[in-house]
Amino acid sequence: MKLRWLAVAAMINNLGMSFVWPLTSVYLHNQLHQSLTVIGVVLLVNSLTGVAGSTLSGVLYDGHNPFKLLRGAAIILLGVMVGLTLWHGWPIFPVWLAIEGFLAGWIQAQINAIGTSIHSTASKRVFNTLYLFQNLGVVIGSSMVGFLYDINVALLFAVAAVLFVIFLIILQLTFQPVNRQTTSHLETAQNVAQPSAYPRANRIMVYIGFLTLFTIWVMYQQWVSNVSVYMTHLGFALSQYSILWTINATGIVLIQMGLNLLPSHWITERMQITFGMVMFILSFIVLSFAHQYAEFVSAMILLTIGESTMFPAIPALVNQLSDGSRKGKYQGMLNALISAGRAVGPLIGGIIIEATSYTWLFRSAVALYVLLLVILLVSFAFVMHRTVNYED
Numbered sequence: 001m002k003l004r005w006l007a008v009a010a011m012i013n014n015l016g017m018s019f020v021w022p023l024t025s026v027y028l029h030n031q032l033h034q035s036l037t038v039i040g041v042v043l044l045v046n047s048l049t050g051v052a053g054s055t056l057s058g059v060l061y062d063g064h065n066p067f068k069l070l071r072g073a074a075i076i077l078l079g080v081m082v083g084l085t086l087w088h089g090w091p092i093f094p095v096w097l098a099i100e101g102f103l104a105g106w107i108q109a110q111i112n113a114i115g116t117s118i119h120s121t122a123s124k125r126v127f128n129t130l131y132l133f134q135n136l137g138v139v140i141g142s143s144m145v146g147f148l149y150d151i152n153v154a155l156l157f158a159v160a161a162v163l164f165v166i167f168l169i170i171l172q173l174t175f176q177p178v179n180r181q182t183t184s185h186l187e188t189a190q191n192v193a194q195p196s197a198y199p200r201a202n203r204i205m206v207y208i209g210f211l212t213l214f215t216i217w218v219m220y221q222q223w224v225s226n227v228s229v230y231m232t233h234l235g236f237a238l239s240q241y242s243i244l245w246t247i248n249a250t251g252i253v254l255i256q257m258g259l260n261l262l263p264s265h266w267i268t269e270r271m272q273i274t275f276g277m278v279m280f281i282l283s284f285i286v287l288s289f290a291h292q293y294a295e296f297v298s299a300m301i302l303l304t305i306g307e308s309t310m311f312p313a314i315p316a317l318v319n320q321l322s323d324g325s326r327k328g329k330y331q332g333m334l335n336a337l338i339s340a341g342r343a344v345g346p347l348i349g350g351i352i353i354e355a356t357s358y359t360w361l362f363r364s365a366v367a368l369y370v371l372l373l374v375i376l377l378v379s380f381a382f383v384m385h386r387t388v389n390y391e392d
Contacts, residue, residue: 057107071171080100085157213338255308256308
């Protein structure tokens with residue numbers, strides 16, 4: 001499988017998805033006249049179906065034909081987009097969204113799992129490249145979605161449908177290397193390593209990676225769900241909050257391009273994860289004291305540096321520590337935990353805010369991230385050297 005085609009497919013997938021999720025809350029509230037509580041339930045269900053889709057997709061990758069799994073999901077998702085174009089009223093809209101969440105999680109897990117099969121490039125560079133192209137899709141889509149929404153909401157879903165037609169064409173023309181027989185794939189997975197032979201140290205490090213990613217996303221979601229409310233309470237306009245995400249998207253692309261230019265042996269996954277964790281901590285420290293717009297910008301820049309270095313490094317590390325029978329399963333679990341963190345993050349943040357304040361929410365994030373950093377440093381020092389690297 002060529003990395004460039006996997007990256008292009010990832011970009012088109014995220015571009016298509018970015019025509020659906022950014023304005024979901026606005027559409028439900030302003031045009032379908034639903035309450036914020038109902039909107040919260042709809043988004044929660046969307047996230048939970050994403051968890052289910054990612055988990056199941058990852059498990060099936062290890063014992064089935066990845067090409068067929070991906071193509072089948074993409075065809076169904078194309079049908080969902082056509083359905084959304086024609087019928088996007090209440091109550092069918094949240095049903096479509098629930099199905100879309102499941103399929104989006106499924107496709108994302110398959111793309112990441114297929115990335116583990118690319119051996120011509122170091123896994124760190126594979127996942128850095130995927131992360132770069134996925135965010136390019138988000139940047140392009142987010143810049144267009146508002147204009148299309150103002151014309152007609154159905155146009156958003158029609159464009160997304162066209163994009164998934166392109167996705168299927170690319171899939172058919174370039175993904176044949178992963179179109180393999182189920183039996184041979186099963187035998188390969190079983191021959192690489194039997195479950196009983198999987199090192200305990202690898203399992204510990206993989207699950208610490210899971211814990212890290214889930215915890216980070218729980219608190220990262222505060223930027224998405226609660227920081228906007230906090231800033232408006234301080235008198236800032238929503239447009240100023242939106243600019244922060246423009247900075248975020250632009251920064252991710254620039255940082256990832258820079259990382260891909262560096263020789264892969266210069267920066268290890270452990271270095272990226274540790275550095276990213278420190279940046280997350282500094283971001284929330286600045287946020288807990290922020291009252292001026294420049295301070296919010298500084299916090300967002302730190303957050304962007306943290307996610308750009310850390311988010312692609314964790315899947316790469318998990319891939320290195322996964323034997324042939326677990327690669328899809330573990331990549332699926334990673335994507336499922338991202339969806340789970342997104343789902344529960346706003347709820348946890350709301351509970352902390354109601355019990356204390358926004359400032360204590362941000363301080364809680366700092367304390368949690370510091371604890372997580374200690375766990376990571378201890379595990380890197382005392383467990384990592386006992387692991388088996390399946391890329392070597």
